[in-house]
Each structure stands twice: as structure tokens, then as C-alpha cells.
Amino acid sequence: MKDNPLVAFLASYGPSAASDSLADEHVQTAVARHGVAAIEAPAPKFDAMKEALLGVDPCSVILTGTAGDGKTYHIRRFYIDAASGDPKQWPGKEGVLRTSVHGRPLRIIRDLSQLTDAAKAEEIEGVTRSLLGEDRETLYLVAANDGQLLKFWRDAYEREEQAAPRKARYEAVLRTLTDMLHRDREAPEEGKLRVRLLNLSRTVTGETLDAVLDSILKHEAWDSGCARCPQAKSTTNPCPIHLNRALLMGSGPDGADAFRRRLKQAIRIAALNDQHVPIRQILILVVNILLGDSKKRDHPMLTCGEARKRAKDLDYARTNPFGNAVGLNVRPERRRALTVFSALETFGVGSETNTALDNLLMDCTPADTAAKLETRDPIYGNALFRQRLRHYRDGTEAAAGVNGFAAALEAQRRRLFFLMDAPDGAGQISPWRLTIYHHAGEYLAFAQALTATPPADPALVDTITGKLVKGINRTLTGMMVEDTQRIWLARSIGRSDGSSGRFTSLDPVPRRAATPQRLTAALDPATGRPRLHVVLRTPGQPDLASAPLELRPLLFEYLMRVADGSLPSSFSRQCQQEVRHFALAASSFIENHFTRDETEYLPIQILSVGQDGQIQSRDIGV
């Protein structure tokens, strides 16, 4: 029996502490040791780099992103593939690598944080000159975490004496870069800086995720390396690694790729909540799903030998890919240190549920849904659960404890979340009801519909915007109102008497009407997040928009739940504040644009709720 070298190779990407150092530099040593082809990570910003540095009017490039996003990988590829650099020179002993592109000097700073303070002081002036366009010859390619990047210029700025000419220049760069990072802009506003700021943390799209998944799941060594292993072909005692791979690939019995789709959706939701998961963490996740094993906490990765043993013992509870997906095979402190698992943990998969879904698990109702799951995965469902359920009902199994029935039920909920099909629209039997984001399915559909102009699914956008409007109205007025068609920018005068608005000076802002101001939903092109703002339309002029209400999944969830009549206390406060800020900023926006005429007075309208739940207003002003 020969082990597949790929398994050992992949394990080095796993959730152990050693993989923290598995930056680009170390991957190549690992490749050499195991003798398998390297995992082809995607470089989504490679083309943008080439365009900026090699274009007709080239400019410098700054790559930012979280650790593990592939900054060094991007730079190495550029150095070798695009700048025809000598691989032997890579990475060089100094922090700065000098080369040239199209006859211009190019200085590559692979990692700003690696530079000594002295080296930073030496580089800052050169980079600043290039960015400000004072030096149009020299180009820079710099990689840094966003915080370090800003600190680079902030320190330089603070070092200079007041009124020193350099101080103002550093400040100009700092201001523009801050603004670009904050607003997720790749190019500066016209003429401000000669630079492209490529943020790798903003580019994890579905395609990037697919590329990472495929680079592991479709690796050539799966076929060749397992050829002589008896477990590979077994149908009664299948190899857990192959089993998990098939589930993730969607090459299982019914060919559905629910697991993969749900993972991608969850990662997307996390990212839209500002919990970005870098590529290296995605690799950890995928490897952990395939090889994760919970028998020995200090060895969370299967070897081929252990995989064969689990198969022979039918010990599949140890290799459960749905537990592995949330990192249960890893020690809790380690799990929390890994971005991907801490991001997924906030979903609450396993503990969140509702009666309908627990009935599905315990009583297999509705039967067709339950049957479909068993076809999709005959190993990790009934085979692990039915007998324990019987014992539990007989009273011979304890509910609590690490191996109690409750833990088994949670494992089934996780499987259900990752495997079941999402229904069209909302409903109790939905995978998202197994998370705190009950409305994530609608959220994703809403965002998807807004990608097209006009929206792909106007009816859906209309329904959801209506519910959001209702949630906002309820938040602002503190009354159980039913208005879905217009927003009342209600407020109170004494901020001490809570957040409930008793009056307004403005007419309600309708969603659709012939009025010049209206509430619209649109997608933020930089983040892909839906948002609401008040848009002012003047014929012959560009539209003006108020500061938007960024609909993060959390805020969306809050508004939808409030519209449904509940108040999710755990995250209410922050969401209320965001809605209040939006309303205040929108009010000022409207006032500043509509009441230019000083003789025109704003009324005071007292708000109340009518029989039909609609908001009524009565003017008590002069």
C-alpha cells in the first residue's frame, strides 16, 4: 500500500501553527519535498498590475491586503513573468529589489514591514516623489498591509518639523491613500497621485474561490497517487478523504454541489460583514474539510494510514467534513486564531435552529427533503445518527456532554446547513435558519438582482426594499408602523429621551414617485454591497446622493427582523445607530438642497400611527 504524497503535502497547508509561515516563500520548499505539482493559486490582480506598470503612461503600484492574501505571490509572478527578472535574484537579501521595466527603473518593496526604520526613511522620499509625479522615471511596486502602509507616511509626516515642505507633501499622500483605502478606490481622484492601489482583500470573488477550490480538488495527483490504494475504490468502507472530496466537488451520488455553494455563500456573507477571509485561509479551510480528523486534537490532519483505519472501523464521526468546515477538529484557541473559522463561528451553525428544521432531523419530515439528503450523502447522516436518536428516545443516552446526544444533533444541523437546497424565497425550511442570518438567502438574491440595471428581478427588489423601509421606519419612530413605500425621517429634539422620533420637518421620502428626491437601492461597485440612499434628481445635472446606508448582512438581518416584528437584542444597538446616522445625514442632505430659499420655513410634523398602521403626520408649525 502506497500513500498518496499529495495528502502529506496538503496537510502542510492545514490549520497547524506551522502553516502560518506558509507564505509564498515556503511553498516552494514544500513542493520540492513532496514531489507533487504546486497548488496554482489565483493572482486576481496580476493583469491590473501589468496594466499599471507596463502601460503607455505607467504608474506605481501598491498592493495591500491582509496577511495571506497573496501579495508576495503577486509580486514574484510579476517579477519573473512580466519583468523578466532572474529567479535566482528572488527575493534578494535586501528589502528593496531593483530591476527595470520598459527601460524605467523599478524598485520592488516586497514587504514594507520588513524594512528597517533606516531603510524606510531612505525609501519614503523616493516613493513620495514617484507618487506625486515629481519623478516620472522611477516606478515602485510596494506590498504592505493597509495599516502599515498608512503608518509609513504618517510616521514620515510626524517626523518632519511643522511647516517643513516635506511635511505637507507626506500629508497629501497620506490623505489621498487614506481616502482611497476607506472608499475602496483603486485609482485616485483625477490628478491626485500617480498610483494604483490594489487591495487584494477586496477581490475574493466567486471565481477566485472556485480557482482555489479547484486547484486542490482537481489536483492531478488525486488520480495517480491513489491508484494502488484498495480503499480508493471501496463502496462499503470508502476512504474518508475521497468521500469528503466528492462531497465538496459535487461528484457524489446525486451530483449536487450544495456544500461548495453554501461555503462560498458563507464566505461571501462574512466578507460583506467586513470579515474578509484571505486566500491562505481558504486553503486551510479546504484542506481541513478533506483531511480534518477529530480523534487526536494535536494531530488534526489525517494521513493515508489513518484514513484507511477510519474507513475500516466505520469511524466516520471523526472525519465529518461539516464539523471540519467550522474547525471542530482543531483546538478551540487555535480555531479562534484562524480568521476563517472565527468568521464562520459567528454564523452559529449547529446551535441555531427552528422547530421545522429539528423536525426534519428527528422525524424525517418532510420525507422527500430528508430522503434527498440521504441520497446526497449516505455516510454522515442517518448512519451516524439514527441509532443514537433511538437510544436518546429510549432514555439510554444522555443529552449533554461532549459526546452527548445534543452534540450529535448539532453535527446533523451542520450537515443540514451545508447540504440542503435553499428554497426559493423565504421560509422555515431554509439552510439560513440554521444561522443567525435568517435572511441571508434573500440578501444574496437582493444583491444579485441589483447587479443589473434595471434590476434583474424587480418584484424581489421591490418586496425586499419595502421590508427594509418598514424596518427603518420602525427603528426611527419606535412605533409598530407598516409603511413600506416611504421613509419618514423622524427624530427627537432631546437626545436623552431615547431614539424614538416623535416628529419630522421633512416630507416622507418615497421609493417611487414623481418627486425629485427618492430612496433608491443600489450596489456599491467597490464592495458589492447593496446600500440605500436618498437620491436627488435635477434635470440636466448629475444625480446627488446622501451618505448611504451600507446594508451589511448584519444590518439587513436586523431590519428584516424588525420588519417581521421582532427586536434582535444582541445586535440592535449598533444597527440602530447606523440607521439613526443615516436618517440624520439624509435629513441634512435634503434640507441643504431643498430649502435654499430663506423665507421657506420647515414645518414641524408630529407623527402618529393610524388604524391601518400607516404613519400620519400633523403640522403644528407656523
Add this chain to the structure above:
Amino acid sequence: MPSSNANSELWLSKGALAVPDHQKIHALTVWCDPAIWGLALYDDQAPWFTLIECLQLLTFRHREDKALFPGLDGKPDAPSHERQSYRIKLNTNLRHLLFRDQEVGRVASRGGANDEVRWHQWLKRTAEDFPDLDFSYLKPAFSDGFTHFAEALELMRSAEVEQFGQKRWTSRHLQPVGEAMLFPDVKMKDDGFALDRRFFQRTGEILYLMLNRSAERERLGQLVASRILKSDGPWNRIARRLQGPEADATTDQPKWVEAPTIGYLPLAHLARYDELARDWVSILSQSAIPLEDALEFLARLSGLHQVIYIAERAVDVAGRASLMPFVLEMTGSARNNPVQVLSAERYKAHKMLPSQAVEAFVESFTDMPEWREIGTGPMDCSHAKTLLSKRFAWAPKKTASAAGLPPPAEQLQAMLDAAKARNHDIGSTFTAHAKKVGLLTARQRAGTWYSPSDGLLEALVLANVDGAMELGQFLSVLRRRYHVVVGPEEARTRSGELPVPLEDLRENERRLEERLRVLGFINRKSDDCAFVVNPFSAGRAMAGRPAHATA
């Protein structure tokens, strides 16, 4: 003894402006706190009351077409203290309706009765109880009904500020969102009112003087005029309607009270005045912040700057090197928390500063030949008494002792003791105002330490962040402008040491971020970078028309 220019005899702190002749100081216990910090920073004058007093002065100047912030009197090379007087509208009708009337709500809630009956009942009752007041103007002004009148009044009452504690009706106030919503702090006297300043003891005038001496006073004047004084928002109009004919009372009518002098602020220029004015400019120039909210931020920030002023001034007069920063503890919990312990120690140290300053101030006088040359004979004792009275407005309690006056040293000590043990002393103001603005927190058993309220955090963000600012930079701004320390970077001493373990300070910084996030002021970009954002940064023009109506 008090001659017409007795004020010129008062002992001054180093670099202080001479005290104007007409400044009334006879009511003082002793000329120590006022000489160092000004006349007066009063502990019972809460932040809103300070702002309101300041706005009364500004409102008067605006109405009289005077420059809002003319700067110091005198010539640029020989400046002298400002001499100003102002008048405040009594605004009695509105004040009665808001804070003394008990009948409007009662009459309005009575079902069945028609409008005519309600008006009649209320007017009749009020005429009986308060024959001096005439509210007959209200019925035509609220022709749409008594209930609307009651509703308007109820809404207006929700704008009351500093509602804590029992106060006489003539010391209760509204948010000053318009000139019609200002009231003086008066007492009823004979058939009128007298400006007795129960709560308004010139802390707002000191605020005005600080702004008037700041570098940005011209820009500030324009902003105050356009955003506050010229605003005639809906609130102000309701207030005017409730005021009736008083709304248009001119200053020569007996419906006003006169403040013939304003407070004394010793130093002509201080960086603190400029920082204060900078925050005013910053808040007022953000047109997206509604006026009501802007005023609250101004009240808080003004109070904060005055608290810092007390500490800075004390350090300066006491001749110490520098002010130890305010360590802000972010959890509000004292359990096993080294940051809380440090913060409480800092507070204790700060609280000692005023009495050290008072000692140094008195010492600066006793070092002078004028005092050193006094001997111990009976004549000397009498001379010492006269001198202390002249320089410090100090008069010891009358003693029936036949032995005559105590020796000069004892007299001096008695004066120092009185200066430090005085009620409402500057140390008490420091504590009271630090609590009121949300800088200081006090818990039973746990103690008193610096831990900011949400309101203060909000004001600090909006005053200092234009658009977005990286969190680290925000912390460095707080350190530079307000002596405030939250995380390890700012806590480091000059020699690079940390007063408490690094991990605790990091945790403290994380808590700050978490609190700002809950307040809606954080945009975290990655594990390495978070922005503090000002949500009121103006909406931007959209390129093209990417947004589509949701229809």
C-alpha cells in the same frame, strides 16, 4: 477700604491681565482660584448651562449688530481685559407655560369638552392664579385648537436640558436652538425678576472669553452667526408663537434683565483657547450635523476643554513640568484592571493639582518684599490684614479675641486654608464638570476614574475626523489635542516605558474600537487597519447615474 480702583491692587498670576475696575469681586471668599483660573468656573453650572450663558451673550451682540468676537480690548501690544455688558430677555410667558403651568395637560386630557370650553377653562384658571400674566394671545395663535397648543407645549418641554435635580422654575432651560428658547437665570423679586445667577455663575462668559481670544475667532464668528444666531428653525418659531407679544419685545422694554459686567479670564492667550475654538469651528462647519446635535457636541467639548484648562493652568502656575495625560479606561469596569487602577491614580493626582497651584500662587506673593518685610508686632499684624485684604480680597472671620490680630504667618495660613476648603472650589469644578461631560466615571466601592461616555466619544469623533481617519492616527490626535491616552502607543513615556502591561493597553484599545463600532463610527478594513469614520461627511455627487429607482 474699597476704593474705586481697588481691583488694580489685586495680586495677579504671572502674565495675567489686570482686573477691570468694574469687576465685582466683593462676594468672593478669597482671590486665589479666580486669579488663577478666572471668575468663575462654577461646579454647579452644568455644560448645557455654560453653553446657554455663552449664547445669551452672543445673541445680544448679534441683535445689537456688534462684532461677535472683537478680541481683547486695548492695543495689540498692550491688550487689556474685555469690558462688555449684555441684556437677556426674561421670556416669562414661555417659561411659565413650560415650567410652572400645571393646567394645560389637565385641561387637554379632559375628554368631551369642546375647544371653546377648554380655552375658557384654562384662561380663566390661569388668570386667577397668575393675574400678572396675559395669555389671551394664545387662542388666536392656535386657532386650530387647544389640543394642538397642548401638543406644541408638550413637544417643547421635551427639549429641556439638565433635567436632574429639583430646580426653581426660573432656573430651568431649553436646548438653545433659537433665540426665543433662551432664558436668564433669575429669581422672583418684588414684582419682577433679578439676575441672581444661582447656576449661571459666568462659566459661560469664561467660555465666551476663551473663544474671543482664540486665533480662529473671526472664522468662528461667521459660523456662529450663520449656523446658530441666524437660524430660525421650526422650534424657534413654535417658541415665538408661545411667547406672544414678548417675541418682539425690544431691549428697552422692562422685559429684559441686564448683566452689567462679564467674567474675568486671566491669560490673554493660551493654546487651549485655540484648541477649543478649533472644535467649535469643526463642528459648526459640518452642515450635515443638525443644529440640535451640534449644540450638544459643543456643550460637551467646551466643558471638556475647560476641564483640561483647569488642569493645564494648575500645572503651569504650580511650576510643574507637564500634565500627566488622562488615561481613559474603556470597559467601565474596575475588576482586575490595571488600566483602571492607573486611570484612578491619575485622577487622584490631577485632583491635587489645584491646591498646589494655589500654594504656588500665594507663595509668589509672599516671596515679595512687600510681605517679607512685615514683622510680627501689633502694627505688622494689622498691616498684614490690610495687605491680604487688598491683594487677596481676604477678610478673616471676626474673632472676639481680646488678644487682637493673629501674627501675619497665621493670617496667611488661615487664608490658604480657606482658599482650599472653600465650597465650590476649582477642584470641585474639575470633578463635577469632568463627570458631566462624560470624561469621569464614579462607582461605589470601585472608585473614580477616567472612562468616557458614549456621548463624549461621539463628540470627539465628529470634531476630529473629517471623512475617515485611521484609528492609530485618531488616537495620536486625542493624545496631542486633549492629553488623552487609550492604547500602548500613546501611553509610552518619553523613555519608552509603559505604565501598565502592554497587553492590557492593547485590550483597552480594542475596547475603544468595539465601542466606536457599536456607535457606528468604525470601518474595519483588515486585521491591520480600521478607520474611524464620520458618518456626517457630506453626501457626494454621483458619477453618471449608477443608482436606479427601486420601482
